[in-house]
Amino acid sequence: MPDQPLQPFSPPTALLAYLPSGFSIGIVITWVLYVVFAFWAVYTIVAIYHWLKYSHASWVAFPAIAVHLIVSFALISYALSGQAFFLSNYLP
Amino acid sequence: MKEFELEPGEHVVLQVRKHWLLFIASFLPYAILAIIPFVIPNVLTLAPPMAAYAAFFDYTTPIMRAALGVWLLVVWTSAWGSFTRYFLNVWVLTNQRIVNIKQRRYFSREVSGLFLSRVQDVTTDVTGVLYSLIGIGDIKVQTAGEEQEFVMRGIPRPEQMRDVILRYVSVGPKAPGV
Numbered sequence: 001m002p003d004q005p006l007q008p009f010s011p012p013t014a015l016l017a018y019l020p021s022g023f024s025i026g027i028v029i030t031w032v033l034y035v036v037f038a039f040w041a042v043y044t045i046v047a048i049y050h051w052l053k054y055s056h057a058s059w060v061a062f063p064a065i066a067v068h069l070i071v072s073f074a075l076i077s078y079a080l081s082g083q084a085f086f087l088s089n090y091l092p
Numbered sequence: 093m094k095e096f097e098l099e100p101g102e103h104v105v106l107q108v109r110k111h112w113l114l115f116i117a118s119f120l121p122y123a124i125l126a127i128i129p130f131v132i133p134n135v136l137t138l139a140p141p142m143a144a145y146a147a148f149f150d151y152t153t154p155i156m157r158a159a160l161g162v163w164l165l166v167v168w169t170s171a172w173g174s175f176t177r178y179f180l181n182v183w184v185l186t187n188q189r190i191v192n193i194k195q196r197r198y199f200s201r202e203v204s205g206l207f208l209s210r211v212q213d214v215t216t217d218v219t220g221v222l223y224s225l226i227g228i229g230d231i232k233v234q235t236a237g238e239e240q241e242f243v244m245r246g247i248p249r250p251e252q253m254r255d256v257i258l259r260y261v262s263v264g265p266k267a268p269g270v
Contacts, residue, residue: 029158036162040169046198047176054180054193054201064179068172072165079161082154091160092130092151 037076044068096191096203105260108183108253110246111228115178122171129160173198183244185253187260190233192242206242208261210235216250233257 019028048065055061071087078084084091098104129149136146151160180195190211194202211233218229229250233242247253 025155029155033158033162036165040165043169043173047173050176050180050195050198054195058179060179064172064175068169071168075161075165075168079158079165082157091164092157 033079040072040076044072096205098186099188102186102188105185105187105256106253108185108244108247109181110178111226111248113226113228114246115175118174118178119171122167122174125167126164129163183242183247185257185260190242190257192244204242206233206235208257211257211261212236214254214257214261216254218250231257 019025047068051061051065074085074087078087078091129151133146133149136142136149149156151157177195177197180193180201182193184191184193187208189205189207191203191205194204196202213234215232215234216229217232218224218227223229227249228246230243230245231247231250231253235241
């Protein structure tokens with residue numbers, strides 16, 4: 001088998017050429033974000049339900065929920081607008 | 093606690109969870125996942141044929157920033173879920189019984205109780221150099237006959253826990269079975 005030079009592979013953006021007509025990268029990203037945030041919301045609601053039902057008497061419950069919501073909203077804000085608030089120093 | 097009601101005269105002596113070091117260890121995969129997007133561009137630049145692809149990881153562009161934000165959100169939420177499950181798994185020792193609360197995953201919770209009057213033996217098992225140095229081990233509570241045995245793994249200072257259990261076994265009131 002002859003040696004072949006390493007062939008460059010197509011960048012991920014090349015896949016955008018296969019999008020059906022009427023779809024744009026903006027629409028795809030918007031829907032991906034909708035799905036991710038919907039999953040996040042459901043997961044968070046389920047976890048908070050467990051915290052409140054089983055550990056409502058613990059002093060850890062509400063700080064844990066608050067920290068999760070604050071960090072999550074900062075990350076969501078970063079994904080949507082680039083504004084990460086208190087996480088700005090740690091993100092590019 | 094909503095899982096069980098305390099009997100008249102019953103009070104909670106202590107609650108025990110897995111050692112926090114084991115919890116931190118379970119966090120490591122999430123930490124690694126979180127830094128992967130920052131490491132990949134640096135690794136690519138080290139391999140000359142792949143160096144050109146490092147430019148794709150430019151997080152100043154809206155698409156890559158959104159991707160990074162989503163990635164970190166998923167990792168963070170998963171890690172927080174791990175903490176939630178860690179915290180909801182607990183052993184509760186009262187002056188009358190031991191209650192073992194297992195939260196395997198969301199909507200899968202098992203609460204079982206064992207009256208101290210039925211305890212026959214409490215065994216601790218500390219295995220390994222690290223566990224011996226830090227004081228992490230397992231406790232096995234056995235009862236007579238074919239009753240179930242309780243095992244809690246990775247708890248801090250198991251010998252002290254065993255002593256506390258045995259103290260209440262010896263002084264506790266005789267109670268009916270579970």
